[in-house]
Amino acid sequence: MILEARDLELSFGATPALRGAALQIKAGEVLAIMGPSGSGKSTLLHCLAGILVPSSGEVWFDGTRLDTLSEEKRSALRRDRFGFVFQFGQLVPELTAVENVALPLLLAGVRRAAAVKQAEPWFERLGLEGLGNRRSGELSGGQAQRVALARGLVTGPEVLFADEPTGALDSLTGEQVMDLLVDNAREHGTTVILVTHEARVAAYADREVVVRDGRVNSPVLAP
Ligand code: ADP
Numbered sequence: 001m002i003l004e005a006r007d008l009e010l011s012f013g014a015t016p017a018l019r020g021a022a023l024q025i026k027a028g029e030v031l032a033i034m035g036p037s038g039s040g041k042s043t044l045l046h047c048l049a050g051i052l053v054p055s056s057g058e059v060w061f062d063g064t065r066l067d068t069l070s071e072e073k074r075s076a077l078r079r080d081r082f083g084f085v086f087q088f089g090q091l092v093p094e095l096t097a098v099e100n101v102a103l104p105l106l107l108a109g110v111r112r113a114a115a116v117k118q119a120e121p122w123f124e125r126l127g128l129e130g131l132g133n134r135r136s137g138e139l140s141g142g143q144a145q146r147v148a149l150a151r152g153l154v155t156g157p158e159v160l161f162a163d164e165p166t167g168a169l170d171s172l173t174g175e176q177v178m179d180l181l182v183d184n185a186r187e188h189g190t191t192v193i194l195v196t197h198e199a200r201v202a203a204y205a206d207r208e209v210v211v212r213d214g215r216v217n218s219p220v221l222a223p
């Protein structure tokens, strides 16, 4: 088990988002979290990733309890061991594509030249040849999302968290992004936690769970 959520509760003001959510995730697994809008999928993902802290319950990652770590330690752990891809790439538009991909490496203290060198192979790997020096604000939606995927994978994360990674794309472009995401994750044994409301996207996963009213339908792994 690489990640586990136990009985998570979290409310935003008077709005409950998680109400006893539990989930176990095996190393190397590609897991899809499905469920209706507003059911708590993103909140669960953010708790598993150490972005949000539940008001009660526990989150465990590889033997470390995440929810009781200081913000500083959670932030370092996210930076060193997790990768992120969100719905709207969230690239820095003024930076070039290669600078965007290199960003997590720079934040981890890698020097600029080395970071750019490490970012470059991702352009060929993800079918983005020749686009490294393009400002990311000038990329198409599909190109931008592949750059965001490269940025999520460039540090070699143990877990890739993807929140509606194809939500802003047409279905063909979305499939291309999902093919690349899953192929690259499997090649490196990366665990993938994918939030989606699209069955077509969830079909890429080894396992699907459904979140409803802040709870997960079948949280426990078979032995
Ligand atoms: P999903 O990802 O399944 O659409 P979310 O986890 O985003 O669901 O949201 C769960 C519930 O928490 C919803 O009722 C949503 O409106 C609420 N919520 C989520 N984030 C916030 C926030 N930052 N402030 C207030 N309410 C929020």
Ligand code: ADP
Residues within 6 Å of the ligand: 042, 051, 078, 084, 086, 087, 088, 163
């Ligand atoms: P939603 O799930 O509502 O669509 P997003 O998934 O796009 O929202 O964004 C989730 C939140 O997590 C954003 O506020 C974003 O700033 C934050 N976030 C994204 N990446 C990281 C990270 N590596 N560390 C901490 N917070 C992050």
